[in-house]
Amino acid sequence: MNVLRRAWFPVTAGLLALILIGGLVYWFWWGYTRLPISDRAPDVQLQTLNGEQVSFHEHAGKVRLVEFYYAKCPDICPVTTANMVQIQNRLKEKGLFGTEVEFVSITFDPTNDTPDVIREYANRLGIDPSGWLLLTGTEEQTKKAAEDFGVYVQKEADGTFTHSVTSLQLVDEKNNIRKTYKMGEGMPVEEVYSDIMNLLND
Structure with missing residues (x-):
């Protein structure tokens, strides 16, 4: 034994x-490496720059990075968008941008951010519209969209905005919010890129 x-x-x-x-x-x-589901993305109703009605949930099937911004923002918004353009270019090299990954930018200043203003902003910062959805709407619609995504926005008397610095969100193919990031100089660019790739490999 x-x-x-x-x-x-x-x-x-x-x-x-x-x-x-x-x-x-x-x-x-x-x-x-698997990212937890933190919330369900709201099905906001907005418009493209050409006036086409868009439902957020209709764009399921791609990993989406969602940004809230306004074109006259002096610092945080353009820095965030520029960082997103860096990620855009890396995804384009892999043939993923516009096919498996889509970026979404939603203005919360539709009165000043006309389609022409947004197009100029996009061109200046290097946004590729083939995989980047630029959305607008009425003040009520964009305000509701921000609120539904949990983004705090307050319009000041001078026309500027106070807003959450954590208003950059990663959404998976099934409309689940998987992560929220800081914007501006504090945006973790490498982490965002890595998280996008991880979602694609889930």
């Missing part, structure tokens, strides 16, 4: 080691 116990001990120890290693590998490659 003692001989049998001694014979089975290394086998049992080996199996336990394999289970432990397998669990660690699973956690690292699946559990660690």
Whole structure:
């Protein structure tokens, strides 16, 4: 009996080691990299620059990075958009931009951000409209869109806006919000790019 116990001990120890290693590998490659679902993206109703009505949920099927901004913003918004353009260009190199990944920018200043103003903003910062949806609407619609996404926006007397600096959100193919990021100088560009790639590989 003692001989049998001694014979089975290394086998049992080996199996336990394999289970432990397998669990660690699973956690690292699946559990660690997998992004949790934080909320359901709202089905906001807005318009393209050509006046076409758009339902956010209709664009399911792609990973989307959603930004709230206004074109006259002196700092946070243009820095965020410029960072997004960096990611856009990297995704284009892989043939993913516009096919599997889409960026969405929603103005919360539709009175001043006319289609022409937004087009100028997009051209100046290097936005590629083939994979980047630029949305607007009435003040009521854009305000509701921001609120539905959990973004705080307050219009000041001088025409500027106070808004959440965490109003950049990553949405998966099934309209689930998977992560929210800081905007401006604090935007974690590499993390955003990595998270997009992880969602594509889920």
